[in-house]
Amino acid sequence: MTVIVGLEIHCQLDTATKLFCGCSTDYRDDPPNSHVCPVCLGLPGSLPKINRKAVEYALRVAKALNCEVPEESEFARKNYFYPDLDKGYQITQYDKPLAVCGYLDIEGDEGEKRVRITRVHMEEDPGRLVHKGGADRPKYTLVDYNRAGIPLIEIVTEPDLRSPKEARRFLNKLRATLEYLGVFDSEKEGSLRVDANISLAGSERVEVKNITSYKGVEKALTFEVTRQKNAIRRGQKIVRETRHFVEARGVTTSSRSKEMEQDYRYFPEPDLRPLRVRDWAEEIKIPELPDARKQRFIEDYGVSPTHAATLTGDWQIAEFYDSLPADLRVSTATATWVADTLLGELNYRDMSIRGVPLDHFKELLLIRQAGEITEKAAVEVLRTLLDQIRDTGTCELPRQCIGRLGLFVIAAAEEGADDPVTAAARQAIAENPQAVADFCQGKKEALNFLVGQVMRKTRGCAKPGDVNRVLTSLLSGDE
Amino acid sequence: MACTCGSGHSPDNNGYKKPYQDYLSSYRTLEPAREAYPGMITERDTEHIAQLADIAIDREELASFTSRFNEILEYFDILDQVEMAEESGEKAYNIFREDEVVPSLSQEEALSNTTAPEEGFFRAPRVM
Amino acid sequence: MPGRTVSFHPDDRYAAFLRTIPEAPCGEGRLAGVPVAVKDNISTAGIETTCASKILKGYVPPYDATVVERLKREGAAIVGKTNMDEFGMGTTTENSAFWPTLNPADPTRVPGGSSGGSAAAVAAGLVPLALGTDTGGSIRCPAAFCGIVGLKPTYGRVSRYGLIAYANSLEQIGPMARTVKDASLLMEVIAGHDPRDSTSRDCPYHHAPDPEIRGVRIGVPEEFFGEGVDPRVASVVWDAISLLERKGAEVITCRMPSMAYALAAYYVTCTSEASSNLARFDGVRYGPPADTKKPWHEAFQEQRRAGFGEEVRRRIMLGTFALSSGYYGKYYAKAQAARNNVRADFERLFCDVDVLAGPTMPTVAFRFGEKSDPLSMYLSDILTVPANLAGVPAISVPCGKVDGLPVGLQIMGRWMEDERVVDVAYAFEQGGSP
Numbered sequence A: 001m002t003v004i005v006g007l008e009i010h011c012q013l014d015t016a017t018k019l020f021c022g023c024s025t026d027y028r029d030d031p032p033n034s035h036v037c038p039v040c041l042g043l044p045g046s047l048p049k050i051n052r053k054a055v056e057y058a059l060r061v062a063k064a065l066n067c068e069v070p071e072e073s074e075f076a077r078k079n080y081f082y083p084d085l086d087k088g089y090q091i092t093q094y095d096k097p098l099a100v101c102g103y104l105d106i107e108g109d110e111g112e113k114r115v116r117i118t119r120v121h122m123e124e125d126p127g128r129l130v131h132k133g134g135a136d137r138p139k140y141t142l143v144d145y146n147r148a149g150i151p152l153i154e155i156v157t158e159p160d161l162r163s164p165k166e167a168r169r170f171l172n173k174l175r176a177t178l179e180y181l182g183v184f185d186s187e188k189e190g191s192l193r194v195d196a197n198i199s200l201a202g203s204e205r206v207e208v209k210n211i212t213s214y215k216g217v218e219k220a221l222t223f224e225v226t227r228q229k230n231a232i233r234r235g236q237k238i239v240r241e242t243r244h245f246v247e248a249r250g251v252t253t254s255s256r257s258k259e260m261e262q263d264y265r266y267f268p269e270p271d272l273r274p275l276r277v278r279d280w281a282e283e284i285k286i287p288e289l290p291d292a293r294k295q296r297f298i299e300d301y302g303v304s305p306t307h308a309a310t311l312t313g314d315w316q317i318a319e320f321y322d323s324l325p326a327d328l329r330v331s332t333a334t335a336t337w338v339a340d341t342l343l344g345e346l347n348y349r350d351m352s353i354r355g356v357p358l359d360h361f362k363e364l365l366l367i368r369q370a371g372e373i374t375e376k377a378a379v380e381v382l383r384t385l386l387d388q389i390r391d392t393g394t395c396e397l398p399r400q401c402i403g404r405l406g407l408f409v410i411a412a413a414e415e416g417a418d419d420p421v422t423a424a425a426r427q428a429i430a431e432n433p434q435a436v437a438d439f440c441q442g443k444k445e446a447l448n449f450l451v452g453q454v455m456r457k458t459r460g461c462a463k464p465g466d467v468n469r470v471l472t473s474l475l476s477g478d479e
Numbered sequence B: 001m002a003c004t005c006g007s008g009h010s011p012d013n014n015g016y017k018k019p020y021q022d023y024l025s026s027y028r029t030l031e032p033a034r035e036a037y038p039g040m041i042t043e044r045d046t047e048h049i050a051q052l053a054d055i056a057i058d059r060e061e062l063a064s065f066t067s068r069f070n071e072i073l074e075y076f077d078i079l080d081q082v083e084m085a086e087e088s089g090e091k092a093y094n095i096f097r098e099d100e101v102v103p104s105l106s107q108e109e110a111l112s113n114t115t116a117p118e119e120g121f122f123r124a125p126r127v128m
Numbered sequence C: 001m002p003g004r005t006v007s008f009h010p011d012d013r014y015a016a017f018l019r020t021i022p023e024a025p026c027g028e029g030r031l032a033g034v035p036v037a038v039k040d041n042i043s044t045a046g047i048e049t050t051c052a053s054k055i056l057k058g059y060v061p062p063y064d065a066t067v068v069e070r071l072k073r074e075g076a077a078i079v080g081k082t083n084m085d086e087f088g089m090g091t092t093t094e095n096s097a098f099w100p101t102l103n104p105a106d107p108t109r110v111p112g113g114s115s116g117g118s119a120a121a122v123a124a125g126l127v128p129l130a131l132g133t134d135t136g137g138s139i140r141c142p143a144a145f146c147g148i149v150g151l152k153p154t155y156g157r158v159s160r161y162g163l164i165a166y167a168n169s170l171e172q173i174g175p176m177a178r179t180v181k182d183a184s185l186l187m188e189v190i191a192g193h194d195p196r197d198s199t200s201r202d203c204p205y206h207h208a209p210d211p212e213i214r215g216v217r218i219g220v221p222e223e224f225f226g227e228g229v230d231p232r233v234a235s236v237v238w239d240a241i242s243l244l245e246r247k248g249a250e251v252i253t254c255r256m257p258s259m260a261y262a263l264a265a266y267y268v269t270c271t272s273e274a275s276s277n278l279a280r281f282d283g284v285r286y287g288p289p290a291d292t293k294k295p296w297h298e299a300f301q302e303q304r305r306a307g308f309g310e311e312v313r314r315r316i317m318l319g320t321f322a323l324s325s326g327y328y329g330k331y332y333a334k335a336q337a338a339r340n341n342v343r344a345d346f347e348r349l350f351c352d353v354d355v356l357a358g359p360t361m362p363t364v365a366f367r368f369g370e371k372s373d374p375l376s377m378y379l380s381d382i383l384t385v386p387a388n389l390a391g392v393p394a395i396s397v398p399c400g401k402v403d404g405l406p407v408g409l410q411i412m413g414r415w416m417e418d419e420r421v422v423d424v425a426y427a428f429e430q431g432g433s434p
């Protein structure tokens, strides 16, 4: 059964002020209703005024998504009632959106895939509701309008996605693109919300609302596919409906309260003038996007396509990689270290690249490159630093950490000298007569065992080459 | 018809692709749909409109509101004679403000017209 | 000059004011110490602003409308808020949720509306100047009925920031005064660009009225003297136009066919916009609080039934219907097309004439309760709505009486030529032969 998925994605644009007033968008740690003014509070007589930067950001997105920008677009009022709505209508765009007819190429289930973008439009976020009196039977509602008026773009795709995994891939690519454009901060709570339309070929379409995370999209859609397949198998008909995703339980539920039929009575917002931004859109320069950067990483740095995809799939990581010294960037070891080790350790801790002092990791890479610590020690230091950040929010300097843990490489001195590596080697030989005997009988694996013993005694700080040389020299002396 | 969006995909791909103009007209049909309220509007229609407008309406008022509406709507029918035409007249475009923060109201000012704020929030009826 | 005030204790026998400020602060400037009355749909920081509606009872704006800022900057004393039809929806001020205002020219009659309080306050001599607002004639109608001067400026010439919206695309704040010169002075103070209003134009008004009108071409559309216009009113207005001709103006009769559907276009547009504008009155952020013990939909419905008067509810519902699914094309879209035709008619006429003249209102002031059904009330706006639909300036200047009741001469001008309609009105006001 073919799965057909289309997405509507709402993203907050990372401007300094709201879409229609000068209130700051930086409200997240502030008390409720402290970032409001007559405009975003919907006080009688106030008038909206369009934030130029928000339009510019939206145009960047439109360009990056290969959209057509119509000669004229305009804002419209979407009329409905709800306590989070400050004016009794939302200022959005309706039949004259900012941009239409675009596409985004992604890695699909069957190779490269072009996902068509129906439209990109701008609108304002409503306020935030807090339900009082228990989740089951709330007595009343509290409203905070700090979020009211935050600029959003809504990106609508054609129903081109064919699996929950493709939907997730699309979102990851979209997020990366938005971050490359510098218009979006995915770390902000509620910065991205998704509604998904999903149907099985030949059946009715179901809309799943209220998905607020990237992972949630795949989960919600997977649940829906299973639910719909099971229903069809049992001979039930899929009804056209709106369902809500309950993130905590990973399920979708039918919106049981049959809210009255919606009729939004859109009409052009008379307090604003239309936009004519096609020429402006032409002039706007957009930065290198993930695909181009991936290609550059492959061609200029010799990074493998898989690593290049990982390294460029997140703007911050790509920037980090680009900021490394030239000789590091072209080393396969560096690519592996960043793409696999660093990101793997972050993932393991459910941590994000943001909030991690990348300069520290750059230094760690340099120290490792200079041979001052071993690969193993480098990983130990990385883990230690990440644990510190997770637990306390900050971490030591890498050198400090390496010193404290005594992980700097212990160099073996010239032959016959009494350095820590030689001492550890002598000790290992003394403690493992059987291995020595095996070695003498020509069992080369015995040497590996002894090397391991020495490495353990030096806590991984000896260079394997040194250990090999010293052991071989000692054992042949014993012979 | 060739796809005009320049993205290179075929317009008949799934039948979803719409050139821009078709796309717009699909949003709003300007043809009157009389099915909803054929001829005169009824008291039930008036109730429905009141629901949409979020205004309660008494049984007693329903009849008089409905008959007034029909008188007025009948007068509005003169608009049927008007031809749709391109918009004319002097218009301004692209009226923007810069992305510069201006001071907001204080929380106290914001809540000054509400009688029972709670912990800095406005209080609204329950939504569930 | 901090601390200076104007004492204001008027004998408000016509109930023009909803509230007065007994000691009103004032300052220096072109209106230093001049008492100015402000219609109650214009936001005044710290002074209750209700639009004469119960739903805004107790609402005290935390900010001043731009026009109020401008008045204060020129030293004016805001001495009170005037009565009006609730949210501006009416032609008589009978639709005030609080009380009707009486016409100082004849207290058994309405002062006109919706800026009836401002007109009565000026006509009764309580203040020399007042601000009104005009969505479809709400300045000119009461000016005509009370026998004063009222100017509806070109759309965009005066900031709407702080004006509690009824129909955004139609309305303007404008001056009301006993003389053209005073109205022009008040216009100087309130006009000019406001960055907070996206529909505001950068076109300040600096003008000394000039009574010289030789060579000015005055068009008189036949439709302004058509069915429904009281012949006695028509006669007084024709006399006024003849006086202008004697002073050297050229009078040309003309036609304005779009008048046939202008009123319908007006009512569809204003009710549609109003249905959306008035959606914010839900009792959460201001006004009497909604009942938070009920589910939100029920609470809002009750709040809005109790808070809005009958005419306001009617217009909200009419507009809701006109915008609703399946009807947008029949009503709203057609009204906009009709509006374009009105605009085109004005443009065409203004190729051949400089201003248009006719009566402001088809009749003299009504008796209280005379217009009992809404449609006949709406029809009395027929002569004033065209200027709002086209966004052009229009002034009403007293031009005589019928049965002792004032009649207004309406002069409409080209877009942004407010100065010219003021000049023609001034020429008439100066009277006599040159």
Ligand SMILES: [Zn+2]
Binding pocket: A018, A021, A022, A023, A035, A036, A037, A038, A039, A040, A041, A149
């Ligand atoms: Zn604000």
